[in-house]
Structures are given as C-alpha cells and as structure tokens.
Amino acid sequence: MPREYTYGPFQSRRLGLSLGVDILPRSKLCTFNCVYCEIGPTGKNQLVSPNFRIKLPPSPLFRKELKSILKFVPHLNSITFGYNGEPTLNENILDFLKIALEVRDDLNWTHEKPKLTLFTNSSTLIFDEIRERVKQFELVLAKLDVATNNYFKQSNRPHPETPKIESIIDSITKLKKEMPMDHKLAIQCLFYNSYREEYISNNNPENVKNLAYAIKRIKPDLVQIYSTARIPAEYFVFAIDDERKREIIKIFKEIIQNDKIKIEYY
Template sequence: MSEFKYVYGPIPSRRLGSSLGISPIPKKACNYACVYCQLGITNLMTNTRQLFYPVEEILSECEAVFDLKTPLDVVTIVGEGEPALYLGLGALITGLKKITDKPIAVITNGALLSEPSLREELMNADIVLPSLDGHDEASFKKINRPHKALNYETVLRGLIDFAHEYRNKLWLEIMIVKGMNDSDEAIEAFKSLLTKIPHDKLYLNSPVRPPAKQGIGEADHKRMELIAQELGGIAIDYLSESAFHSDNKDDFEAILTLIRRHPMNQHELKAFLAGRQNANFTEIIAKLEECQSVEAIDYKGYRTYRLK
C-alpha cells in the first residue's frame, strides 16, 4: 500500500486514546517556534492562513482510510505544525462529519482564535484542544517565540472569546517549562486567567520528548503535581499506554511515516514491532541509525527517533 500523504496512525494519544491524525499543512508550517517543540525547528514560519492542499483531496484520502475499518477512537486534525493555518479547515471538518461518526478533534496553538472566521469554522468540531503556555507577554515570547505579527493580548482575547462561543468540548493545555512558567507567580497568573476561559478540562503537559531548543527541561514530578492541584488540571503521564498503528505493510516504511509526525522512542518502537510480529528490532534500529533522513536523539535516558 502506498504511503498516505495526509493521514497517519492511529497513534496513541494520552488525551484522546487511539487517534487517527490528519495533517492539512506542510511539514512544520507554524506561527510559533516553541522552545519545547518535538517536531524540531519551525522551517515555514507564517501567520497567513492558506489553502495548502485541496480539501477534496484530503477527504478522499480519509475516505480510503476509513474503508480499512482500522479501530480508532477519534479523528484528530493536528499535523506537523499549526493546523489552523489551513484555510480549508472548516470545510474539512464539515466534510469529515459526513464520512465518519467518530468525534473530530482539532489540536491548535490558539494563536489565530482572534479571527472570527476561524472561530466559526471550529464550531463543528467535537473537541478543540487549544494551548496557553504564557501567563504574560514575556513568557509567551520566551516559550512560544511567536510570529512577529502576534501579541499576547490579542491571542488571549481570541481564546477567551472562542471559549465563550464554543458549545462542544474545550480541553485546554498548558505546557509547563521549567524556569519559564512554573514559578508561584506564574501559577497565580494562570489561576486568574483560567477563571476567564470556560473549559471542560485542563491538561498540564511537560516537554517529555526531545525539544527544539537545547536545555529545555520539565518541572519535577512534585512541582507538576502541585501545579495540577492549584490549577484544577490533569498532569499528563510520561509514556503512552496504547499502541501506535500504521496501515503501511512495510514495517520500516510504517515507522518512517509515524516518526514524521510523532517521534518514537526505542520502547515504543519495540512495542510497535512486537505488535506486528516483527522480531527484528535490532535490525530495524540499526537501519534507523543509518538512515540519513532520521535524527536520533538521546533525551532523558531514552533514544528517540524523528524525521529530519
């Protein structure tokens, strides 16, 4: 089977279960360059929404994937950057609702929620998961390193407006980065901000996979627990529990397809291969190590692989 261009997985998501990913944007097109980004450096920094690919082309690929009847919990528009930059987002969500009865989720950095047209397009999604990592302009700039056209006040206003208008599930996420937004002062600021943003769940994440910038760390476990308690959120555990999946029959090709969007560490790779009755773990790892397009990173005692 040829590799799909837009659809990948399902991959295990700690928030969503078994998630079939749809990427409607080119690799690493984003309006942020977050210090913790697991996809590496933003190579297409843009703040302009564009119709990168025809909606029909993405939908027709999705239809082919749904026909395979692979078990999944949710269809997630996420991609390899910021999916709200895709101008066809609303049409894509509407089209997906016609061809699947699975919930449609959108993971977004929330940077463009100040645009009423985008807020309108998202109304049809079942779950929207926006981020808010900065508690003020300075921390926003330091953590998210946004496009120069973006400022904290406008981004925050957009998120507040969206949270008041949206009728389905809104799951907010804060990435806690050690020394940047984990101080007592930051927690107090978040506490006050959260009272203005109606949300169904709050997830507190930490940079567990190799980040874009060296030296970026996660807050220690106790601190995360305390922050979660203070903000009424859920701290996301480190390792995924469910399994990665690919419909690509070639094990090595399947891994390349997955790590293009979602880095995998050696334990996840082992479990993935075992699930496909492939005992050649050592061989595959050696092939990955040699592959010019794969980057292997040692981080927190794990060897993690992602596509360059």
C-alpha cells in the same frame, strides 16, 4: 496506497487512539517557534504571521485515504487535526472537516464515534472567521502555557505580528462562549524546566498563578497539564515530573475554584 494526509493511528496520552490529520504543506508552518516544540525549531521561512493564510483544499485522495484507514480501527477515539504546525492557517480547513465528518458518520463504530478534534496554538483565534471555523470541531485543544508577554516571548517565541497574550486569552474566552454546548474546549498547558541558569522556564510560581487566573476567566471544560515527552527544539529544555504536575493542579484548583472545570495531568 501512499498516504498524503494522515498519521497513525497512535495511542495518545490525551486523546486515546488518535488518527492524525495534517492539512498543512509537508514542511512545518507555524506562528510560534516554541522552545519545547517536538517537531523541531520553526525555520525562518516556516514562521508566519497569524494573518498569513494558505489555500490548500483537500484532493480527492483525502476521502479515499480516510475511508481506507478508518475501516481498520472501529475503536478509534479521535480524528485529530494538527501535527505539522498551526492548522487554522489553512483557509480550507472546513472542507477537510466536512469530508472527515461524512466519512466518520458513514462507518460503524464499536463504541462512541471518534471525536473530530483540533489542536490550535490559539494565535489566530482573535479573528472572528477563525473562531467560526474552530468552533465546528467537537473537541478543541487550545494551547495556553503562559499568561504574560515576557514568558510568551521566551517560551513560544511568536511571530512579531502575533497579538499580545492578553488578546489571545480574551479570544479563547470568546471562543468558549461561542462554541455549541455539546462541543468541548480543553486548554493545554505544557510546563517545562530549563537547564540554562539565566533562562526562566514557564514552570515558575508567577506564571503558574497568572495562568490559573487566565483559565478561571476562560472557563474551559477541561485543562490538560503535561510536559515534554520527546526531543524538544532547544537543548536546555527538560520535562517537569509528575509531582510538580500535581502541585500545579493543586494551585490551579485553589485559584480557579470551579468544579465544572476538569483539571488533568498526563
């Protein structure tokens, strides 16, 4: 059977064995054009405003496809929405979630059931109706790797209609407060270095410190620090090493001072 919606499962650094679900059109659709994006640069026609919505309801094939794959992986850890851009741009995201939940709950699992997980770049969380949808996922991985607008523009290169990073930080904070107690919020911080002398990457002391203060405010369940692992969109981007990740964790812990927030690196 040809596959329309799913990728993998793959062993993910952050999620364990994860089946990817893509609910966007075949080509990338995103509100950002991150310099480190591992699915390539966001083309002109692929870069959209956070106000943009696409209606792409699931076809009957989605349920069939999920069922036929999931029965082979009773030890799966996560059914993960994301991969080809920003999934909250699809108005029908909850139709997909409903089907995925039904299929998952109908099957027998060797350990815990796989979590219904969502990757979001956080740009659409300013909208109440989007937070209402997002909070229904059991694990939300929200991107935040800068804390000031100059680095936001440099690193994530957002669509011009994207709100300022302070508003995005406020909306992630709101999301956490609105999420059910048994659903978890993880903040994903991707740090990278730059070979271009005039280009300051987000791996600089000022950004690390400001980001820690933003996370302190958000109070997520988990912070995931990681770096590029595949070819980035821009040639000048390269990964930080594990030693630097441990240093960042130390700085985060000193500023955040909250044992309830787990901080991990990958």
